[in-house]
Amino acid sequence: MLNAARRTRGEAIFDTCNMILMLVICFVTLYPIWYVLINALNEGTDAMRGGIYWWPRIFSLESFRAVFQxxxxxxxxxxxxxxxxxxxxxxxxxxxxxxxxxxxxxxxxxxxxxxxxxxxxxxxxxxxxxxxxxxxxxxxxxxxxxxxxxxxxxxxxxxxxxxxxxxxxxxxxxxxxxxxxxxxxxxxxxxxxxxxxxxxxxxxxxxxxxxxxxxxxxxxxxxxxxxxxxxxxxxxxxxxxxxxxxxxxxxxxxxxxxxxxxxxxxxxxxxxxxxxxxxxxxxxxxxxxxxxxxx
The missing domain is CATH 1.10.3720.10 (MetI-like)
Structure with a gap:
């Protein structure tokens, strides 16, 4: 029983570490895509000021309109x-x-x-x-x-x-x-x-x-x-x-x-x-x- 408990505890630790590692890898992989998207959705001149990391500061679709035109x-x-x-x-x-x-x-x-x-x-x-x-x-x-x-x-x-x-x-x-x-x-x-x-x-x-x-x-x-x-x-x-x-x-x-x-x-x-x-x-x-x- 003790060995089974130790294996279970070890597996739980491994699963937790594995999950944290996978989350970090997913974040590192997906964040650049998210960064490009939110800056593309932000008003152009305002985006030049920087500081946009999670959400558009001034939402605008003008850049996409310019692309399609x-x-x-x-x-x-x-x-x-x-x-x-x-x-x-x-x-x-x-x-x-x-x-x-x-x-x-x-x-x-x-x-x-x-x-x-x-x-x-x-x-x-x-x-x-x-x-x-x-x-x-x-x-x-x-x-x-x-x-x-x-x-x-x-x-x-x-x-x-x-x-x-x-x-x-x-x-x-x-x-x-x-x-x-x-x-x-x-x-x-x-x-x-x-x-x-x-x-x-x-x-x-x-x-x-x-x-x-x-x-x-x-x-x-x-x-x-x-x-x-x-x-x-x-x-x-x-x-x-x-x-x-x-x-x-x-x-x-x-x-x-x-x-x-x-x-x-x-x-x-x-x-x-x-x-x-x-x-x-x-x-x-x-x-x-x-x-x-x-x-």
């Missing part, structure tokens, strides 16, 4: 939305298609393809050869530069393959008896039962596409084709803060500053991913667990 920012936002949606759908479908083929044990040269793909996880051609390749493919200042190079990922292929190999072979055999070919099996049997791993990869790649600023910075000189992340990066890096204010139609509101517009734009670009994640979380967790059982 700016043609340059909204154009960049539409590019980001388009490349995220199109890029994610194509990436998931193409990677799943290749993974399904490689997951079949009868594929001729399958082991060779997997070995060659594994090499790409550790070695790449580098930035300069990649830039020259994009130039030769006429992808500079081309929207497709966001889509084509990101169509396939061998890391995601491994996750897909692990899942596909766990699908009972009886499903495919039954479909073949009914006269289905490989395409029909893949589209009508494999994909419908693969929603957990599809949601996982879609979340992975969707977040990548949404946050990617480097592609637009390297391959895009046309500002109308730059995503919002590249737009923000260039404004901050070039210290051209007044570029945002100049883009606001109807003149500059005195309650809006370049800093407040930056913060409001950061909130606008972050919230979509934050809202999407809870809807994919149950598939995300299940897909990750399945992908970690074998491999």
């Amino acid at each position: 700016s043609e340059g920012i909204m154009q960049a936002m539409w590019i980001t939305v388009a490349k995220t949606l199109i890029g994610t759908v194509i990436h998931v479908f193409f990677t799943a298609m290749v993974a399904y083929a490689l997951s079949r044990r009868g594929l001729i040269g399958g082991k060779l393809y997997i070995w060659l793909g594994t090499v790409t996880l550790f070695f790449s051609g580098g930035l300069i050869p990649t830039f020259l390749l994009m130039k030769d493919l006429n992808l500079l200042d081309n929207f497709l530069v966001y889509i084509i190079p990101a169509m396939f990922s061998f890391f995601d292929l491994i996750i897909f393959m692990t899942f596909f190999r766990e699908i009972p072979e009886g499903l495919e055999e039954a479909a073949r008896i009914d006269g289905a070919n490989d395409w029909s099996i893949f589209l009508r049997v494999v994909l419908p039962v693969s929603m957990p791993v599809i949601a996982t990869i879609a979340l992975f790649h969707g977040v990548y596409q949404w946050n990617d600023y480097f592609t637009g910075m390297i391959y895009m000189n046309d500002t109308t084709l730059q995503p919002i992340q590249t737009y923000l990066y260039r404004v901050v890096a070039e210290s051209s803060s007044n570029q945002m204010l100049a883009a606001v139609p109807g003149g500059i509101n005195r309650s809006v500053t370049s800093q407040s517009i930056k913060l409001a734009t950061m909130v606008v670009t972050t919230l979509p991913i934050v809202f999407v994640y809870p809807f994919l979380q149950k598939y995300f967790v299940k897909g990750m667990m399945i992908g970690s059982i074998k491999g």
